[in-house]
Amino acid sequence: MPNFYGKEINSRLMLGTAQYPSPAILADAFRRSGAGxxxxxxxREAGGDKAGQAFWDLIKELDVALLPNTAGCHSVRxxxxxxxxxxxxxxxxxxxxxxxxxxxxxxxDVFGLxxxxxILSEDGFQVFPYCTEDLVLCDKLLDAGCxxxxxxxxxxxxxxxxxxxYGLRSLRAHxxxxxxxxxxxxxxxxxxxxxxxxxxxxxxxxxxxAKAGDPAAMAEGFALxxxxxxxxxxxxxxxxxxxxxPSTPVIGKAFLE
Amino acid sequence: xxxxxxxxxxxxxxxTLADVLDELGHGGAKVATxxxxxxxxxxxxxxxxLDAGDRVEIVAPRQGG
Numbered sequence: 026m027p028n029f030y031g032k033e034i035n036s037r038l039m040l041g042t043a044q045y046p047s048p049a050i051l052a053d054a055f056r057r058s059g060a061g062x063x064x065x066x067x068x069r070e071a072g073g074d075k076a077g078q079a080f081w082d083l084i085k086e087l088d089v090a091l092l093p094n095t096a097g098c099h100s101v102r103x104x105x106x107x108x109x110x111x112x113x114x115x116x117x118x119x120x121x122x123x124x125x126x127x128x129x130x131x132x133x134d135v136f137g138l139x140x141x142x143x144i145l146s147e148d149g150f151q152v153f154p155y156c157t158e159d160l161v162l163c164d165k166l167l168d169a170g171c172x173x174x175x176x177x178x179x180x181x182x183x184x185x186x187x188x189x190x191y192g193l194r195s196l197r198a199h200x201x202x203x204x205x206x207x208x209x210x211x212x213x214x215x216x217x218x219x220x221x222x223x224x225x226x227x228x229x230x231x232x233x234x235a236k237a238g239d240p241a242a243m244a245e246g247f248a249l250x251x252x253x254x255x256x257x258x259x260x261x262x263x264x265x266x267x268x269x270x271p272s273t274p275v276i277g278k279a280f281l282e
Numbered sequence: 283x284x285x286x287x288x289x290x291x292x293x294x295x296x297x298t299l300a301d302v303l304d305e306l307g308h309g310g311a312k313v314a315t316x317x318x319x320x321x322x323x324x325x326x327x328x329x330x331x332l333d334a335g336d337r338v339e340i341v342a343p344r345q346g347g
Contacts, residue, residue, distance in 0.1 A: 066343075068344040076342065077312050081312050094346045110315070
């Protein structure tokens, strides 16, 4: 099971809390997912609104570790300030660091990401960077103090799955000791199983569950998929080959013209 | 004095960040704050004096992905 900054998590599934049809469905989806970590955010609050308190009460009931994000931040300064506010609100040094560089693809600004990761790591944060699968970038994030990497599978909310399997596999091979999470882009459970089969420690998703017709059922589907992927990965899969090889013994076959 | 709270112009009587939060109905609420893009911890709100035109952000826990 994954270990992030010394904390053992009893699930390979990390689940977002946004976009559910209702708080009750959110809670049901979390129960059936078995997720050990919930992502959350901070947003403006009007006086007397108390929406933040209601959400805080709901997520405390989930009994999972909280991973606040800096979603929507486009600059280093904005991300750093948001991280500080999140640390105080959620009472955790964990931060899912997003520095968005492109509004259509929500692709990370990798240069800002490294800078923000360094500032926050030096300030005692435990940074989970939402990054791409670029090897050099990931190396620099580790240098900046990150002890977890979270490359995207595909752009946030697209459900396209793992767009660059070669890149993800390379990252796993180059950083065998670093906890790796596929964050974003997953649409269906088979893609989550594939990420875990590649040796990834966990997957993080939100839209695929929250926007499914039956979010709780989809959450359970993802839970089973990551278990299947982990079993397969531990079971040492066969090597693929180009030529066919009969699985049924050839010797002893009846000789019939 | 006039300050900007969450992007809106607001007239307030109080002068410290803590008192402004009370005045705007956030007393005791689970919120975090920033002034002019810099984080202000809860422990420093009572001693943080605001000036006219300051930009105050007040945020709370929300759903996120």
